[in-house]
Amino acid sequence: MFFLSEDEEMPAEDEDYSAFARPPMQGLIVGAGCSGSVNHVLLGHLTLALALRFDALVDFDGLLGGHRTAGDDTSNEAVLARARALASDLPGRLAEVSYDTGGGSRWLRHVGDAEFLEAWLRHPDFHLIK
Numbered sequence: 001m002f003f004l005s006e007d008e009e010m011p012a013e014d015e016d017y018s019a020f021a022r023p024p025m026q027g028l029i030v031g032a033g034c035s036g037s038v039n040h041v042l043l044g045h046l047t048l049a050l051a052l053r054f055d056a057l058v059d060f061d062g063l064l065g066g067h068r069t070a071g072d073d074t075s076n077e078a079v080l081a082r083a084r085a086l087a088s089d090l091p092g093r094l095a096e097v098s099y100d101t102g103g104g105s106r107w108l109r110h111v112g113d114a115e116f117l118e119a120w121l122r123h124p125d126f127h128l129i130k
Helices: 037-054 076-087 114-122
Strands: 002-007 027-032 094-102 105-112
Touching (some): 027 037, 076 105, 105 114
C-alpha cells in the first residue's frame, strides 16, 4: 500500500533551500505501508514520477548513507562524511538542509532534484530512509 498526503509543515521557516533556484512552496508526503528493497524501488519510481510531473524537489527525510550501525564510527562527522561520499559522484543536485531536532540542536537531511533521484535509483546502494 502506497499513500500520498499533504505535508502541512513544509517548508519550515528556518530551513535553508538556497542551493535550489526555487524553494519549495508546499509539500507532499509519499510513503508505503511496508518495507523492503522492492518497495523502496517502487516508492522511488512513484516519487520520481511525481517530482517530474510537478517539477518538484525530493526531501529524503534524512541523510542518504547516514545511518548509524553498530561497529561504525557514529560521530556526527563520520556519519556526515559517509553520507557525502555516497552521493558525491551522482548527477543532479543534492543539498544538505538543516532542521531543528528539538532542544535547540540541529541536524541535516538530503533534499535533491529529480535528476539526482533518477541517478540514485540506479545506484547499487539505493535505499530510502525509514
